Amino acid sequence: MGRRKYVLIVDDCQQDRMAVADVLRSDYDILEACNGKQALEILSRKRAQISLIMLDLMMPVMDGYEFLASIVT
Numbered sequence: 001m002g003r004r005k006y007v008l009i010v011d012d013c014q015q016d017r018m019a020v021a022d023v024l025r026s027d028y029d030i031l032e033a034c035n036g037k038q039a040l041e042i043l044s045r046k047r048a049q050i051s052l053i054m055l056d057l058m059m060p061v062m063d064g065y066e067f068l069a070s071i072v073t
Helices: 014-024 036-049 064-072
Strands: 006-010 029-033 050-055
Touching: 006 014, 006 036, 014 029, 029 036, 036 050, 036 064, 050 064
Parallel strands: 006 029, 006 050
Antiparallel strands: none
């Protein structure tokens, strides 16, 4: 069996992150970030292993739009 893939859940609401993680945990290793800045830090270390990023758009520090702009450019 191949190695498991990661899902990065980015949301400032811990309850929302936990709910999504509970659904996906049986098939994926879960990484969590509470804003776009934390997500960028995780992405810099684990990019090759991350299969999916679930992203909230409205967050403090760095919102989802800023995160997307920074990884696309």
